[in-house]
Amino acid sequence: MSDASGDAVDAIIGQWEAERPDLADDLWPVQVIGRLQRLGWILEKEIKAFAAERGLELGEFDILTTLQRSGPPYELTAGAFRKAAMVTSGAITNRIDRMEAKGLVERVRDTGDRRAVKIRLTERGHEVTRTFMKEHLANEARILADFGREDSEELAAKLRKLLETLGDTSIK
Amino acid sequence: MSDASGDAVDAIIGQWEAERPDLADDLWPVQVIGRLQRLGWILEKEIKAFAAERGLELGEFDILTTLQRSGPPYELTAGAFRKAAMVTSGAITNRIDRMEAKGLVERVRDTGDRRAVKIRLTERGHEVTRTFMKEHLANEARILADFGREDSEELAAKLRKLLETLGDTSIK
DNA sequence: ATTGATTATTTCAACGTTGAGATAAAACCA
DNA sequence: TGGTTTTATCTCAACGTTGAAATAATCAAT
Numbered sequence: 001m002s003d004a005s006g007d008a009v010d011a012i013i014g015q016w017e018a019e020r021p022d023l024a025d026d027l028w029p030v031q032v033i034g035r036l037q038r039l040g041w042i043l044e045k046e047i048k049a050f051a052a053e054r055g056l057e058l059g060e061f062d063i064l065t066t067l068q069r070s071g072p073p074y075e076l077t078a079g080a081f082r083k084a085a086m087v088t089s090g091a092i093t094n095r096i097d098r099m100e101a102k103g104l105v106e107r108v109r110d111t112g113d114r115r116a117v118k119i120r121l122t123e124r125g126h127e128v129t130r131t132f133m134k135e136h137l138a139n140e141a142r143i144l145a146d147f148g149r150e151d152s153e154e155l156a157a158k159l160r161k162l163l164e165t166l167g168d169t170s171i172k
Numbered sequence: 173m174s175d176a177s178g179d180a181v182d183a184i185i186g187q188w189e190a191e192r193p194d195l196a197d198d199l200w201p202v203q204v205i206g207r208l209q210r211l212g213w214i215l216e217k218e219i220k221a222f223a224a225e226r227g228l229e230l231g232e233f234d235i236l237t238t239l240q241r242s243g244p245p246y247e248l249t250a251g252a253f254r255k256a257a258m259v260t261s262g263a264i265t266n267r268i269d270r271m272e273a274k275g276l277v278e279r280v281r282d283t284g285d286r287r288a289v290k291i292r293l294t295e296r297g298h299e300v301t302r303t304f305m306k307e308h309l310a311n312e313a314r315i316l317a318d319f320g321r322e323d324s325e326e327l328a329a330k331l332r333k334l335l336e337t338l339g340d341t342s343i344k
Numbered sequence: 345a346t347t348g349a350t351t352a353t354t355t356c357a358a359c360g361t362t363g364a365g366a367t368a369a370a371a372c373c374a
Numbered sequence: 375t376g377g378t379t380t381t382a383t384c385t386c387a388a389c390g391t392t393g394a395a396a397t398a399a400t401c402a403a404t
Contacts (some may be wrong), residue, residue: 007335029312031328069187120308140201156203163179
C-alpha cells in the first residue's frame with residue numbers, strides 16, 4: 001500500500017508493488033533497511049559538510065574524537081583505530097599522515113612493542129577537538145530539533161536493540 | 173548514564189561522559205545519530221558484499237533497481253539517476269559506462285531533447301535484476317530475522333517520521 | 345533571427361579508500 | 375639459540391567518487 005503522503009521509501013516501495021507484485025510480501029525489510037540507508041547518506045553528507053567547513057575530513061574528525069574520548073594519555077595504536085573506525089589499515093596510515101602534517105596528532109613509537117605505533121593527540125589537536133566537539137553536538141541537536149527529544153529517545157532505544165541483534169556490542 | 177551492557181554507542185557515550193562531563197547534557201543526539209551512522213556502515217558493508225558476490229558494484233545495483241522499479245519503458249535520464257542515487261554527475265557517467273560494457277544498460281539519445289540521454293535496461297539487465305532483487309530481499313529479510321517483523325514495523329514508523337522531518341519526502 | 349541564459353551530460357584531475365603484498369618486530373617452540 | 379608463525383604497520387596500484395570546467399543543445403526575449 002503506497003500512501004499519497006509519506007517519505008521517499010514509501011514511494012519506492014509503492015513503485016515495487018506496482019512493478020513486481022510477486023514480491024509484495026517480501027518488501028517489508030525495505031521499510032527498515034531502505035530508510036536506514038537513506039538516513040545514513042543524509043547524515044553523512046550533513047556531517048561531512050560540517051567538518052569540511054572547519055578544514056577536516058570526516059575520517060580525520062573520527063580520529064580526533066576517538067582519541068579524545070579514550071581519555072588520558074590520549075593515545076591509541078593504529079590497530080585500535082582500524083577497529084573503532086571500521087576502515088582498512090591503509091586508510092588509517094593516510095589519515096594519520098595528513099593529520100600529522102597538520103600538527104593534530106603525532107606518532108610515538110611504542111617503547112615496549114616496537115612494531116606498534118601510538119597515535120597521540122597533540123596540544124593543538126586537543127584544542128581543535130574541544131571546540132569542534134561542542135559545535136558538533138550543537139549541530140546534531142539542530143538536526144534533530146524538529147524531530148524532538150522524546151521521539152529521539154524512543155527511536156534510540158529501538159536502534160540500540162537492532163544493533164545488539166546485529167552483534168554490534170563492542171567498540172574494542 | 174552508561175550501562176554495563178548495551179551496544180557500541182552506549183560505550184562511546186560512556187567514554188564521553190567520563191572525559192567531558194561538561195558535555196553530558198548535550199550528548200543525547202548521539203544516541204540517535206551515532207546509531208544511525210553505525211547501522212548505515214554495517215548495512216552498507218553487508219549489501220556491498222552481497223552485490224560483489226554477484227559481480228556488481230553497489231552503485232550499479234542501485235541503477236538496475238531504480239530502472240526496473242520505474243516501470244515501462246524502463247528508461248531514465250542520467251539526471252534522474254543523479255537525484256535518485258544522491259551522487260554527482262561524474263559518478264553516474266562512470267557507472268553507466270561500466271554497465272554498458274557489461275551489457276546491462278544502453279544509452280539512447282532522446283529524440284526530443286538531444287542534450288538528454290536515456291539509460292535503458294537491456295533484456296540482460298532485466299534478467300539480472302529480476303533474480304538479483306529476489307535474492308536481495310531474501311538477504312535483507314535474513315539480516316532482520318532476529319530483530320523480528322513486529323519490531324521492524326515499529327522501527328520503520330519512527331524512521332519514516334524522522335525522514336519526513338528532515339524533508340526527505342520525494343524521490344523525484 | 346540572434347544573443348544570452350539555462351539545462352544535460354561528459355571529461356578529467358584530485359582525493360580517499362581498498363586490499364594485497366612488503367617490512368619488521370615479537371611470540372612461540374623446539 | 376634458531377626457526378617458524380603471528381602481529382602491527384606501511385606501501386602502492388587500482389578503484390569509485392567528487393566537483394569544476396568543457397561541450398552541446400534548448401529555451402527565453404527581443
